[in-house]
Amino acid sequence: MEVQKTALYNYHKNLGAKFVPFAGYEMPIQYKDGIVKEHISTRTHAGFFDVSHMGQFFLEGDETLIESLEKIIPADLKNLKINHSKYSFLLNNEGGIIDDLIITRTEKGFCIILNAACKENDIKQISQFLKKHHKHLLNNDLSLIALQGPKSVEILEKLIPGVANLKFMTGNNFEYKGENLYVTRSGYTGEDGFEISISNTKVEKLIDYLISNEVKPIGLGARDTLRLEAGLCLYGHDLNEKINPVEANLKWAIAKKRKEVGGFNGWEKIKNLLANGSEKIRVGIKPDGKVIARENTKIFSSDNNEIGFVTSGTFGPSVNAPVAMGYVKSEFSKIGTFIQLEVRGKKYGGKISELPFYKKSYVK
Amino acid sequence: MSEKKFSKKHEWVSLDGEVATVGITKHATEMLGDIVFVEVPDAGKAVEKEGQAAVVESTKAASDVYSPISGEITEGNKAIADDPGSVNTDPEGASWFFKLKIKDKGEYDSLMSKDEYDKFCKENPS
Numbered sequence: 001m002e003v004q005k006t007a008l009y010n011y012h013k014n015l016g017a018k019f020v021p022f023a024g025y026e027m028p029i030q031y032k033d034g035i036v037k038e039h040i041s042t043r044t045h046a047g048f049f050d051v052s053h054m055g056q057f058f059l060e061g062d063e064t065l066i067e068s069l070e071k072i073i074p075a076d077l078k079n080l081k082i083n084h085s086k087y088s089f090l091l092n093n094e095g096g097i098i099d100d101l102i103i104t105r106t107e108k109g110f111c112i113i114l115n116a117a118c119k120e121n122d123i124k125q126i127s128q129f130l131k132k133h134h135k136h137l138l139n140n141d142l143s144l145i146a147l148q149g150p151k152s153v154e155i156l157e158k159l160i161p162g163v164a165n166l167k168f169m170t171g172n173n174f175e176y177k178g179e180n181l182y183v184t185r186s187g188y189t190g191e192d193g194f195e196i197s198i199s200n201t202k203v204e205k206l207i208d209y210l211i212s213n214e215v216k217p218i219g220l221g222a223r224d225t226l227r228l229e230a231g232l233c234l235y236g237h238d239l240n241e242k243i244n245p246v247e248a249n250l251k252w253a254i255a256k257k258r259k260e261v262g263g264f265n266g267w268e269k270i271k272n273l274l275a276n277g278s279e280k281i282r283v284g285i286k287p288d289g290k291v292i293a294r295e296n297t298k299i300f301s302s303d304n305n306e307i308g309f310v311t312s313g314t315f316g317p318s319v320n321a322p323v324a325m326g327y328v329k330s331e332f333s334k335i336g337t338f339i340q341l342e343v344r345g346k347k348y349g350g351k352i353s354e355l356p357f358y359k360k361s362y363v364k
Numbered sequence: 365m366s367e368k369k370f371s372k373k374h375e376w377v378s379l380d381g382e383v384a385t386v387g388i389t390k391h392a393t394e395m396l397g398d399i400v401f402v403e404v405p406d407a408g409k410a411v412e413k414e415g416q417a418a419v420v421e422s423t424k425a426a427s428d429v430y431s432p433i434s435g436e437i438t439e440g441n442k443a444i445a446d447d448p449g450s451v452n453t454d455p456e457g458a459s460w461f462f463k464l465k466i467k468d469k470g471e472y473d474s475l476m477s478k479d480e481y482d483k484f485c486k487e488n489p490s
Contacts, residue, residue, distance in 0.1 A: 035423040036398040221397075221423055290448065292401050292421050315400035315423055322401070344403075344419065 006052040007143050007200035011207060015217050022220060023116035025053040030219040038222035039317040042189060043358075046149030047218035048210050055119030056142050056197060057126075060109040061134035068129040069110065073103065074245070074264045076255035080105045085169045085184055087253050090125055095244040095266025095273070098125055100235050104171055104184060109135075111182070113144070113195075115235045143203040147210065148193035148218075148226075155213045156183075156194055159206075163194060177202055189223070190230025190358055228323055229316045231284060231355030237295060238282060238311040238325055246273035247327065249282040249355075280308060281333045284355040285324040285341070291348045292322045293341040299328055300340040300347060307332050307339070316357055323357045324350075368456070369472055370481035371432035373414070376456055379472055384433055387460040388420065388451070391485050396422040399451045404440030404462050411437060411464060413471050418461045420451065433471045435464035 004025045012019070017028035028050070030038060041047055059065060066077045075088040082105050090098040099118040104111045114122045123138060130136065147156055157164040160174045163183050171184030179202055187193040198206055211217075218226075224234065233239045233248065244266065245251055251259075251274060258264060259274060287293050297310040313324030324341075332339065337352040366379040374392035378385050393399065401421035411417045411431040418429035418440070440462045444451050451459045466472065476484060 029424070030397065034397050036400075225423060290401050290445070291403075292426070294426065315421075317398075317423075 004053070006050055007203055008050045008052065008207065011204055012050065012217065017217070017219065020220065023053060025116060027053060028217070028219040030221045031217050033216065035219070035221035035225060036317045038216060038218045039225050041216045042149045042191060042218055042222065042226055043318050044150070046147060046151040046155055046193070046210075046213075046215045047222070048207065048215050049146040049148065049218050049223055050143070051146050051195070052143040052200075052203075053116035054144055055112075055114035055116065055122065056139045056144060057112045057114055057119070057123060058106070058109070058137045058139055059112070059130075059134060060136070061131070064131055065109055065134050068131060068134065069103075069126070070258070070264060071129045072098075072126060072265055073101075074254040074258045074267075074270075075103060076257050077103070077105070077110070079257075082107060083171050085171060085186060086255075087169075089239075089245060089250075089253070090122055091245075091265040091270075092125075092241055093265050095246075095269040096241040097235075097239045097243055097245065097248065098122065098241055100233060100239055100250075102184075102186060111197075117236060141200055142197050143200050145196045145198065145203065145206060146187050146189075146193060147196065147215065148187045148189040148191045149215075150192060151215075152191070152193040155210065155215060156196075158213075159209055166194075168192075177205065188230070188232055189226035190232070190356055191226075224312075225314050225317060228312050228314055228325065229318055229356060229358035231325070231357060233282075233325075234312055243327075244270060244273060244278070246270060247278045247280055247282065277330055279330060280327045281330045282311075282325060282327055283333050284353040284357060285310065285313075285326055285339065285350055286353040286357070287322045287324065287341055287348055287350040289348065290322060291341070291343050293324045293326075293343055293348075293350065297324070297326070298342045299326060300342065301332060302338050302340070304340070304347075310341070319357045323353075325355070328352070368478060369432075369475035370478065370484075371430070371475055372484065373430050373432070375430060375432045377432050377472060377475060379466070379469075382465050383438060383463055384435065384466050384472065385460045385463050386417070386429075386431060386433070388429060388455055389481070390455050393452050393455045396420065396424070396427065398423050399448045401426075402444045402448045402451060402461070404442070404445055405437045407437055407439055409437040411435060421448075429461055431462075431464065432475055433464070433466055434468060435466040437462055437464050439463045
């Protein structure tokens with residue numbers, strides 16, 4: 001498959017981006033300032049992220065569309081209000097997570113934001129449940145820009161009046177340069193911010209404006225340190241088809257009504273896990289010293305039994321210490337439990353930690 | 365102290381009598397990005413030319429640091445283990461990685477000069 005580029009590829013290049021292949025796209029991993037500075041400027045001012053590689057999947061249909069989608073998504077879509085969003089997943093028959101996503105109710109149906117690496121398969125999986133009269137479109141004419149950080153609201157409100165009134169996990173249509181934009185108050189960094197869906201032809205103008213307001217470009221490197229500090233999962237690392245929402249410690253994202261009534265892929269299994277708990281569970285981990293426990297690091301108990309593995313690990317610039325997430329046997333998941341991490345053949349101490357590592361400031 | 369010599373794996377060496385000081389080059393730190401973890405060897409450890417001797421990690425990944433020269437470690441720089449970010453600020457000065465007592469000065473002589481190293485980096489961009 002040919003490597004794909006987002007509409008902003010040349011723009012990133014001019015900003016001094018270093019590119020890496022990611023999910024079939026050439027994406028900026030960092031810019032001139034480097035990951036730590038990008039991370040800090042997002043937490044203290046604001047940063048923008050080109051997340052146009054993610055799928056913007058639009059669905060239209062009548063009431064039967066809700067029934068169809070609820071077979072694979074365990075959110076309460078029937079009671080989801082127009083312009084409200086939920087974090088959820090696509091589930092397989094075993095209750096495994098095919099992808100994690102944000103679904104928003106629109107006037108005509110739904111918009112689902114899908115991970116870039118999964119989007120083609122996701123659409124196949126969703127399509128199995130759709131009826132002939134349900135319309136769907138993966139819109140590649142749109143870019144998606146995340147603006148994240150405490151100054152986001154002040155900066156975007158000046159350009160697009162009204163966005164300041166949005167509450168976290170809601171969205172609306174706005175006008176910008178004679179064109180309709182869809183803006184949601186959301187993101188994946190643990191900061192207040194927005195995601196802006198804008199046509200590929202207008203996106204450069206939006207970025208010009210952000211840069212003139214000292215919003216820094218942020219690459220995938222800092223996106224990873226920001227989301228990990230915020231305790232958020234990265235699909236393909238912390239989540240995959242063999243992991244279910246109970247193991248992933250994401251049962252909060254299954255709607256209460258759906259937990260009781262079911263009717264979605266893997267419900268039998270999930271119902272059982274909800275009642276009895278899972279064998280392993282996702283936890284936060286703080287290594288004691290400076291050592292970084294990266295993905296696949298083995299986790300041992302204090303008496304040297306292997307009890308799990310790390311799925312994401314890095315240095316957290318705002319925590320100013322290494323942070324990690326991983327799966328351990330459930331009996332070792334209590335906050336504060338002493339564990340050992342095997343790095344380069346040596347065992348280092350660490351503790352099961354609360355998530356997030358860094359406290360959020362969402363506007364509710 | 366002698367002039368600095370350079371390896372293809374982006375380490376530098378300077379020589380003071382029989383004791384060599386080894387660090388990573390500025391070019392290496394620019395490729396690595398923000399350095400967040402360093403592990404240096406303990407005194408007494410024997411290292412081979414091009415053998416793994418230390419570890420450096422950036423926000424992106426972990427990399428081995430090789431010794432461009434054989435010998436016995438006399439000191440690891442604990443200051444950079446405590447403050448890994450200092451390697452980004454002064455890689456070819458205060459933020460050296462380790463010192464070792466060398467076995468064969470010929471190994472030092474065969475390394476690249478500053479000019480040769482700069483040319484090598486230009487020809488092998490990463």
